[in-house]
Amino acid sequence: MESHISAQSTRANAAGDAQLPQVGEPRNPGMELDLDWALGLQANTSAIERRCATLPGRRSVKKEYQAAWLLKAITCIDLTTLSGDDTAGRVRRLCAKARQPVRADILQALGTPDITTGAVCVYHDMIAPAVAALKGTSIPVAAVSTGFPAGLSPFHLRVAEIEESVKAGAHEIDIVISRRHVLSGNWQALYDEMKAFRAACGDAHVKAILATGELGSLRNVARASMICMMAGADFIKTSTGKESVNATLPVSLVMIRAIRDYHERTGYRVGYKPAGGISKAKDALVYLSLIKEELGDRWLQPDLFRFGASSLLGDIERQLEHHVTGAYSAGYRHAMG
């Protein structure tokens, strides 16, 4: 079994100075491909949809409880910019936001002056400015990789891209899987690919983006989740944000339950990252309550849960400002980059 590498030691090694809180969670080492287990997974779509339909309608937490949950959500955001027109300047502004996600006086009033986002997530060419802008903090830099978002470039180039991004200082690598392996039932190829990506990451943690909106069925989502975990994924992530359907609650329930099964059978906790289209504070609260109910409080820490989001922070900031001052500010005052 692989030695227990904490999130802190991994990121500190890669960054030189990133120091995350010690959590002591052993890293998922993966296991042999167990096709009987993966192919035995089913997804009862109507039961899943019924369960999910009850979630947003419930009475939400209010007042200081809501503020506390929203602060928790901030610590779990991979604050993201993934645009063709990204510049070092935009990334520096985003990193400033990651370091101080909410106005200082609001954070003071809430008693959390030092809160930061969970990470900053960028394309490869933006790693260097992000690492420089986050120097001296414990905020990791995540890089999307392997021909993101389609993942259709030559395999050796996808592996090389990971290695380049780790060399450039990325602490976390968000890879995209080959959807065609899932759609054609080539599970061995999916496992081998994921295993190679994990090996290329070295000490950097790897998030496996399934692009669930392109996998055809919830059963495929369950199987792909399990196979990526068997191949050593540290996190499984729903989407690139570029598919026509990105994070949804039904897909989340399926992936979360695969994570639960994997933990029950292997003892390893794999993280979860819903991504794409999550832009409202109230939606973030629904996701957090789903995680709490299905996986428990341990998974509500940033080493096991992240939101992949480019605009969620702005809405959370507005809600927190309202909580403290009683007034809503205009959305344009919460630009991200």
Ligand SMILES: O=C[C@H](O)COP(=O)(O)O
């Ligand atoms: O991984 C993160 C996603 O690309 C962000 O998607 P979003 O811009 O819809 O929040």
